[in-house]
Amino acid sequence: MARTKLYTGIYVALFVIATLQVGVEQIGLLESSYMLALALITVFSFVKAVVVAGYFQHLVWEPRSVTYVLVLGFVGFLALTVAASYSIL
Amino acid sequence: MTDDNQPRTDGGTATALPGDSHDDDHLPPRWSLKRWLVTTNHKDVGLLYLATAMFFLVFGGVLALLIRAQMWSPRAPGTGVLSAMAYNQAVSLHGLIMVFWFISPFATGFANYIVPLQIGAEDLAFPRLNALSYWLYLASGILVFASFFQGASYAGGWTLYAPLNIPAFMPSIGATTTVFGIVVFCASVTVGGVNFITTIHRMRAPGLTMRSLPLFTWSWLLTVWMMLLAFAALLAAVMILLSDRMLGTTYFAATTAGGSVLWTHLFWFFGHPEVYIVFFPALGAMAEIFQTFSGNRIVGRKWFIVSMVLVALQSFIVWMHHMFLTSINLEVKTLFMATTIGISLPFDLMVFALIYTLIKGRIRWDTPMLYAFGALVLFIVGGITGVFLGAVVLDYEFRGTYWVVAHFHYVMVSGVTGLIAGLFYWFPKMTGKTYDEFLGKLSFAVYFTGFNLLYFPLFLAWGTPRRVFAYRPEYVGWHRLASVGAVILGIAFLLIIYNLAKSIVAGDDAAANPWPYSTTAEWAVASPPPIENFPGKPSYASGNLEFLDDGATGAAAADGGTAATDGGHAALESGHGDDHHVDHASLWPAAIGLFTVVTAIGLSGLQVGSYPEGLEGLFYQGTSVLGVLGLLGSITAMGYENFTAHEGGLGEAWPFEGVENTKLGMWVFLASDVVLFGGFIGAAIFLRIAYGWEAWHPIPHNPIPGLVNTYLLLTSSFTVILALVAAQKRSRKGVVASLTLTFLLGLGFLANKAIEWVVLFSEGTGLDASVRASTYYLTTGLHMGHVIAGLLITAYLIWRAWNGAYTDGNDETLEYFGLYWHFVDIVWLFLFPLFYIV
Incomplete structure (x- = not known):
């Protein structure tokens, strides 16, 4: 299967990104620049999630409507979390 | 029979055909108890939903009468027909039962029966999951019923506000069982939502595009999408609450910063869409009935659908108007006041569309039309009085008073009234019998009088504090009027039940299509329809509903319906069930429901990390183990069972062409799981912000x-x-x-x-x-x-x-x-x- 190589490459990349994520904490960036570290760690999580969903779950090869179904749930989560959090600031 | 033979956009022209000859060929007969335990057929499941919901209507109604008896006079604690604690339970459980176990499942009953018929499907995409959804619903209801016998049921109001909902203030095991009941109900709704979303998107007949979908099906599709996301948030909330009660976590403890506000966010993120989840199916039924009994296609149909879609989306951005009296900031209150006013705009459009449809048509005041019209009147009153609550300053005055009680009931019971309209409308289809028209009209007169006598005085007695049986003496007259109204409303329900029960036993046989000008596909088949619904493969490819030979379906779909044999119908001599096998029976959904009850009863004994001492504790632990083992066994058996269901994607499947039913079902389930995890993660983020982000x-x-x-x-x-x-x-x-x-x-x-x-x-x-x-x-x-x-x-x-x-x-x-x-x-x-x- 031609895709086995692609899957393997993605797996290695995910492994590396997960390591980098902890690396951000290990080099002390959380102490020196919390918001930058938080942003980096969050971006790493999103990149990993998008790659797993796109390739391991085959979303890139499915009709776009399937992605929208998942995005709908995510938007629901965002609406609840962001608005609720803002309400107590 | 209809005399309107023009092709219609809402499902084509309904032209009745005789029933199939080989009815119920894979199921025990209808009189057998076994049939109702094993059936997975959507019509049977629909009837089970309707019957069970009616039981819960009576249950919740009796609790309501007890409340009104207590409210006959202002009471001191310990006086009147109910003790203080019994009153609190009656108020709480009346709300919970009516909202969760009556109204929504009542609509689900109609949807089960009618939606597959309207879209040209022989059953739902996952028939066993459909049965499972029903049995989980029944299991959840049994849990709530059982909760009364475990010390005391839940007594903190139907909104389960924190911190009143934690064991320190609500220590009874029965209260935990009630919460378990809601958890199981959420599971039922999720399973059902996945099933209906897959079915409506993937199993429509050829030619039945989304634009031409009947309005009831449209309303139900939007309902299940809202359910899928809203109930996932509620599931997160009640699972966290169960954890606080059973395991001792401290999310909602009085000492937790933001704990009680967190509950209101999670609850109302579900709770406001729930209003539309309750009302939309009634709105869909009303739209069908208005069209049929005015002989007129709904005015502005496209914009009516657009408005429903807008409301479904907007329903998720208005929840904080229920929280104006909490400590949330003024900026967010103002924002949500604006979104709340905004959601009334598409509703205005729909109400005017319904009114103008009647003005343009020639109305026949049969019983379904009376109830549908009554529902519209009640909804308008409920809607206008709700605008007051959407304004921050007015809400400060009205929140927590009987104004809310009156407004809320006008809105929710307008939904009930619309569904009763649907009950009379589809009764001939579901039973094959006609109801007594005189009794039907009489019941409406009693119902409408009783309801308004019950709830309108409560607007006038609005200064009465909500959920409390003590009130100022000057309101006694209004409250007594309301109590009299409650009895009259109860009599109306008895009349409805008597009429329908009598008609099932001794009513005249109903024609396949008893309503002139009806246009949707359920009226094109026998009353009641045969087990696989249609005498051939339904197709709208030519613009009219046709029933095609199985083998010709694909061609018909592709070439515009050339397989039609007589310009209207290609009814098969031999039916269509002989050349393919589908299953209609499985015992495992019922078994899973049973063991869910056993498991939940057992686990309810776990209070803050430990079981009670002695025999009681042994009972709960033993029951837990038995339930879990039974559940695992039943789920495994269901997974291993050979069960053939209808395939999807043979007709219209936009926007999921090429995505198999099970795959789409899995994705839809995962979307709800995103919200479930989102509720948990959002709760953690919210509490961390309340605590101090970097101090955590x-x-x-x-x-x-x-x-x-x-x-x-x-x-x-x-x-x-x-x-x-x-x-x-x-x-x-x-x-x-x-x-x-x-x-x-x-x-x-x-x-x-x-x-x-x-x-x-x-x-x-x-x-x-x-x-x-x-x-x-x-x-x-x-x-x-x-x-x-x-x-x-x-x-x-x-x-x-x-x-x-x-x-x-x-x-x-x-x-x-x-x-x-x-x-x-x-x-x-x-x-x-x-x-x-x-």
Whole structure:
């Protein structure tokens, strides 16, 4: 299967990104620049999630409507979390 | 029969055909109890829903009469027909039962029966899941019923506000059982939502585009989408509450910063869409009835649908208008006041469309039309009085008073009234009998009088504090009028039930289509319809509804309906059930429902981490074990059972062409799981912000064990992919080896987690140590639960693969499991940094 190589490459990349994520904490960036570290760690999580969903779950090869179904749930989560959090600031 | 033969956009022209000759060929007869235990047919399940919902209507109605008896006079605690605690239970359970166990399931009953007929499907996409959805609904209702016999049922109001909902203030086991009932109800709704979304999107007849979908089906499609997302948020809320009650976490403890506001956010994020979840099916029924009884297509049909879509979307951005009296900031209150006013605009359009439809048509005032019109009147009153509550300043005055009680009932019961209209409208279709028209009209007169006598005076007595049986003496007259109205309304329901029961036994036979000008497909088949609904494959490809020969369906769909034999119908001589086999019976959904009750009753005995002493504790522990074993056995048996359902995608499937039913069902389920996890993660983020973001440190001291678990899960995702690749290469060894690796990696994840927890426990960091600890344990615990469920499925897949499955070209099951497993992986990718790093 031609895709086995692609899957393997993605797996290695995910492994590396997960390591980098902890690396951000290990080099002390959380102490020196919390918001930058938080942003980096969050971006790493999103990149990993998008790659797993796109390739391991085959979303890139499915009709776009399937992605929208998942995005709908995510938007629901965002609406609840962001608005609720803002309400107590 | 209709005399309107113009092609219509709402499902074509209904022209009745005789019933199929081989009815119920795979099921026990209707008089047999066994049939109702094993049936998976959508019409049977619909009738089960309707009958059960009617029971809960009576249950909730009796509680309402008790409330009104208590409110006859202002009371001091301990006086009147109810004790103070009994009154609190009656008020709480009346609300819960009517909202959860009557109105929504009542609509689900109609949807089950009518939607597949309207879209040209022979059943739902997943018939056994449909039956499971019903049995979980019944199980949840039994739990609520049982809660009264476990000390006391829930007594803190139907909104279950925190911190009143935690054991310190609501200690009875019965209260936990009530919450369990809501959890199980949420599960039922999720299963049902996945099923209906897949069915309506994927199983429409050729030519039945989304634009031409009947309005009832449109309203139900939007309802189930709202249900899917809203009930996932409620599920998160009640699961967290159960954890506070059973395990001792401290999310909603009075001392937790933001705990009680967190509950209101989670509850009302569900609660406001719930208003439309309740009302939309009634709106759809009303739209159908207005069209049929005015002989006029609904005015502005396209904009009516657009308005429904807008309301469904907007319903998720108005919830904080229920929280104007909490400590949320003024900016957000103002914002939500604006969104609340905004949601009334599409409703205005729909109301005017309905009114103008009547003005343009010639109205026939049959019983369904009377109820539908009554529903519109009640909704207008409810809607206008609700605008007051959407304005921050007025809400400060009205919140917590009987104004809310009156407004809320006008809105919710307008939905009930619309559904009763639907009950009379579809009664001939469902039973094959006609109801007594005089009794029907009489019941409406009594109903409308009783309802308004009950609730309008409550606007005038609005200064009465809500949920309290003491009130100012000057309101006595209004409250007595309301109590008299309650009795009259109760009599109306008895009249309705008597009329319909009498008609089932001794009513005249109903024609296939008793309503002139009806246009939807359910009226084109016999009353009641045969087991597989249609005398051929339905198709709208020519613009009219036609029934085509099975073999001709594809061609008909492709070439515009050339397979029609007589310009209207291609009814088959031999029917269509002989050349393909589908199943209609399974005992396992009912068994799962039964063991769900047993499990929940057993677990309800667990209070803040421990069971009661002595025999009582033994009973609860034994029941828990029995229930869990029964559940595992039933679920496994259901998974192993051979069951053939109808395929989807043979007609219209926009926007999911090419996505098989099961795959779409899995994706829809995962979308709801996103919201479920979103509720938990959002709760953790919210509490952290309330606590002070940077003052909150991760519970695990070291992120490395979490990183190891990330490696383990990522690798297990990769091995699932390898299993799929091996299946495509027809390598049995490869599939078994890859799945076994997945299983071992998952076990490794659990073992690593267990070690981490043991260390933390040994250091004295239990679930109740702090709210930080609570969020860490519960959110990662929910994820562990998903991992455990995934491992159980993996073990099953290994066993099947060992026996030769998945390498014969049918590897879809592996792919669908992979979707779930990768999702579990994705969730961890967010939990890991949130709970281990930042």
